[in-house]
Amino acid sequence: MANEENEATDSMVRFEKVRKFYGEIEVLKGISLNVSRGEVISLIGRSGSGKSTALRCINGLEAINEGRLHVCGRALHDAHIDLRALRRDVGIVFQSYNLFPHLTVLQNITLAPRKVRRLPLKEATDLALRVLNQVGLFEKANAYPSELSGGQQQRVAIARSLAMEPRLMLFDEVTSALDPELTGEVLRVIEKLAADGMTMVIVTHEMAFARSVADQLVFMNQGIVWETGNGDMLRQPRTEELQQFVGSGL
Amino acid sequence: MIYKFDFSFLLQYWPELLRGVWLTLRMTLLSILPGFAVGTLCALGRIYGPVNLARAIKTYVELIRNTPLIIQVFWLFFGLSALHFRISALAAAVIALVVNVSAYTAEIMRAGFEAIPKGQLEAASCLAMSRRQMIWHIELPQAVERVYPALVSQFVLMMLATSIMSQISADELTGAADLIQSFTFRGFEAYIVVAVIYLIIVSLMRLVMLASAAMLFPRLRALRSPL
Amino acid sequence: MLFNLTPEQFFYIFRGAGWTIVLSMLGVAGGVLLGIPIALARVSRHTWLKRASGLYVQINQAIPLPVTMFVVYFGISIGGYTVPVLVAAALALTVNAAAYLGEIWRGSIESVPSTQWEASESLALSYVQRMQYVILPQALRISIPPTVGFVVALVKNTSYAVVIGMSELTYSSRVVNNTTFQPFVIFTIAAGLYFMMCYPLSVLSLRLERIVRQA
Numbered sequence: 001m002a003n004e005e006n007e008a009t010d011s012m013v014r015f016e017k018v019r020k021f022y023g024e025i026e027v028l029k030g031i032s033l034n035v036s037r038g039e040v041i042s043l044i045g046r047s048g049s050g051k052s053t054a055l056r057c058i059n060g061l062e063a064i065n066e067g068r069l070h071v072c073g074r075a076l077h078d079a080h081i082d083l084r085a086l087r088r089d090v091g092i093v094f095q096s097y098n099l100f101p102h103l104t105v106l107q108n109i110t111l112a113p114r115k116v117r118r119l120p121l122k123e124a125t126d127l128a129l130r131v132l133n134q135v136g137l138f139e140k141a142n143a144y145p146s147e148l149s150g151g152q153q154q155r156v157a158i159a160r161s162l163a164m165e166p167r168l169m170l171f172d173e174v175t176s177a178l179d180p181e182l183t184g185e186v187l188r189v190i191e192k193l194a195a196d197g198m199t200m201v202i203v204t205h206e207m208a209f210a211r212s213v214a215d216q217l218v219f220m221n222q223g224i225v226w227e228t229g230n231g232d233m234l235r236q237p238r239t240e241e242l243q244q245f246v247g248s249g250l
Numbered sequence: 251m252i253y254k255f256d257f258s259f260l261l262q263y264w265p266e267l268l269r270g271v272w273l274t275l276r277m278t279l280l281s282i283l284p285g286f287a288v289g290t291l292c293a294l295g296r297i298y299g300p301v302n303l304a305r306a307i308k309t310y311v312e313l314i315r316n317t318p319l320i321i322q323v324f325w326l327f328f329g330l331s332a333l334h335f336r337i338s339a340l341a342a343a344v345i346a347l348v349v350n351v352s353a354y355t356a357e358i359m360r361a362g363f364e365a366i367p368k369g370q371l372e373a374a375s376c377l378a379m380s381r382r383q384m385i386w387h388i389e390l391p392q393a394v395e396r397v398y399p400a401l402v403s404q405f406v407l408m409m410l411a412t413s414i415m416s417q418i419s420a421d422e423l424t425g426a427a428d429l430i431q432s433f434t435f436r437g438f439e440a441y442i443v444v445a446v447i448y449l450i451i452v453s454l455m456r457l458v459m460l461a462s463a464a465m466l467f468p469r470l471r472a473l474r475s476p477l
Numbered sequence: 478m479l480f481n482l483t484p485e486q487f488f489y490i491f492r493g494a495g496w497t498i499v500l501s502m503l504g505v506a507g508g509v510l511l512g513i514p515i516a517l518a519r520v521s522r523h524t525w526l527k528r529a530s531g532l533y534v535q536i537n538q539a540i541p542l543p544v545t546m547f548v549v550y551f552g553i554s555i556g557g558y559t560v561p562v563l564v565a566a567a568l569a570l571t572v573n574a575a576a577y578l579g580e581i582w583r584g585s586i587e588s589v590p591s592t593q594w595e596a597s598e599s600l601a602l603s604y605v606q607r608m609q610y611v612i613l614p615q616a617l618r619i620s621i622p623p624t625v626g627f628v629v630a631l632v633k634n635t636s637y638a639v640v641i642g643m644s645e646l647t648y649s650s651r652v653v654n655n656t657t658f659q660p661f662v663i664f665t666i667a668a669g670l671y672f673m674m675c676y677p678l679s680v681l682s683l684r685l686e687r688i689v690r691q692a
Contacts, residue, residue: 061372087375087377087378090376094372094373100388102392102395111387112377115383116377116379144472312676315629315679316671320637324650324664325665328654328660328664329661332659410540412541413543431551437551438548438552438555441544441551442548444544445545445548
């Protein structure tokens with residue numbers, strides 16, 4: 001019991017033989033994965049490999065059908081799980097930013113802290129300006145999302161999640177929708193977060209970035225964890241599939 | 251024989267016209283907010299409610315939208331008085347208008363809600379917001395902004411629909427013209443004057459609602475571009 | 478005796494429904510005939526045509542139909558003519574419908590992609606030829622669902638003819654109610670008859686919209 005608890009406090013995400021179906025199609029075929037506190041892991045693989053699905057299971061956007069999944073000490077395979085409570089600890093950034101267009105940048109960021117964490121306006125505003133500064137957009141506080149570039153909007157999305165002071169951050173292909181010259185600013189923000197010790201799960205196509213920022217790389221293929229390792233894994237793939245994947249420059 | 255236009259009745263009957271205008275405005279103002287509120291709740295009920303509720307609301311909406319307002323008013327007013335429920339013509343008119351406008355508003359707002367990209371709702375729920383918080387802070391403001399022109403048109407139509415209320419002896423503006431006509435036999439002039447007054451009211455209504463848009467939608471005021 | 482109504486009273490109500498149908502068809506016919514030139518004027522290159530038709534539309538959309546009915550009714554008698562109430566009502570419906578249909582069709586014409594205008598211009602077609610062979614056929618398709626939707630509104634609008642004493646469905650049911658005081662029964666029947674006329678058209682309009690959108 002004590003061992004389990006020790007493991008539990010150090011493990012932020014633990015997949016145990018998780019399977020997921022979309023109707024008849026098996027998308028996750030029994031994956032097992034562990035993410036410890038402070039660790040950064042990157043899920044890589046082709047489209048349809050199940051990496052985004054696995055990520056979305058972590059904060060309950062997708063439900064699992066078999067197996068066990070523990071996130072921040074909570075059991076997602078439990079039907080009675082309180083998703084709202086979980087999502088206060090787990091932040092996520094989406095490929096399409098999903099900012100609220102009718103609110104200013106500042107309002108986008110202060111909305112959840114004020115309504116969910118019930119912070120008073122002043123505290124929420126201070127917090128928002130702090131995280132805006134962290135992502136380098138302090139001067140854009142009163143702009144509307146439509147006035148910002150894609151890279152800036154994505155950084156605001158990151159700030160918005162950070163304002164909830166999560167213990168775990170999820171990134172779902174956050175640079176895939178950006179023009180190439182804008183991805184750099186977003187990746188630098190993520191690198192800084194990693195350096196500050198945030199636990200992160202990153203789904204990305206940016207191989208160089210994944211290699212530099214992640215402690216662990218997880219190559220997924222056809223719904224299975226095909227290979228795991230650190231950055232060297234990409235230079236010396238053990239399986240043919242990973243070799244093909246790296247070779248194709250994806 | 252050329253008809254001689256005679257607008258002199260205005261000198262004597264302008265109080266009746268004014269009273270008619272006042273009742274028209276009162277009926278309209280009393281019906282807009284409740285109609286909007288009930289209509290929005292119906293739209294939300296259809297989107298988020300249990301299947302039975304959604305079906306019931308759809309039935310209500312189709313019934314109201316496929317029958318004339320005047321029949322709805324008669325049904326309510328004469329029905330209630332047959333049940334010996336004493337209700338003023340104004341009250342009956344307002345109730346019928348609210349029921350009627352809600353059905354049309356429900357459809358307009360439903361379109362507004364459904365046009366909001368689902369990604370935003372996903373993001374909001376991942377920020378641990380409750381459904382009620384999502385609806386109030388994210389969905390409602392955007393839906394209203396998006397369908398605002400349709401809402402304005404609907405409320406103008408509702409104001410115009412008050413003209414039928416003189417059929418249940420609510421003496422609004424059209425009823426005032428009828429009164430003048432019966433006393434002076436200047437029907438044509440009376441209704442021309444009343445038509446002009448309606449034109450003025452509609453223009454003022456649109457002006458007020460346009461001005462409110464600037465107040466209600468700060469983003470529109472700042473950027474002047476649609477959502 | 479069903480619901481305490483005599484067969485004669487039933488027949489009277491149903492006859493009113495018949496007149497509603499007649500009035501609706503007259504209103505649609507007139508509205509279409511007058512609406513087409515209005516719509517064309519709204520998209521015309523001649524500014525005065527655009528302004529004049531715009532004024533016509535604005536005025537008619539800001540006046541309640543009962544008032545229009547009265548104006549037409551009294552206007553005709555001033556001109557020295559006596560016409561049956563049906564004609565006056567049909568005329569008022571026409572004037573009103575032309576304004577709304579004109580706007581609907583203007584919208585349809587304007588929603589034909591501008592690339593079509595450019596393409597037909599580069600083929601050296603005249604304005605009339607462009608409209609006749611390229612723009613209007615496409616606008617027609619787009620305009621059918623909202624037009625059918627407006628026909629529903631027009632059927633409901635015929636109920637306003639009660640104010641000038643035409644014995645359509647609303648008037649007939651009111652008369653029967655005045656003698657029998659069975660408002661719930663009578664007006665439910667009337668509502669049911671209107672519903673049977675309008676609901677199929679509403680459903681048709683939705684279905685047509687789906688067809689147009691997919692193509």
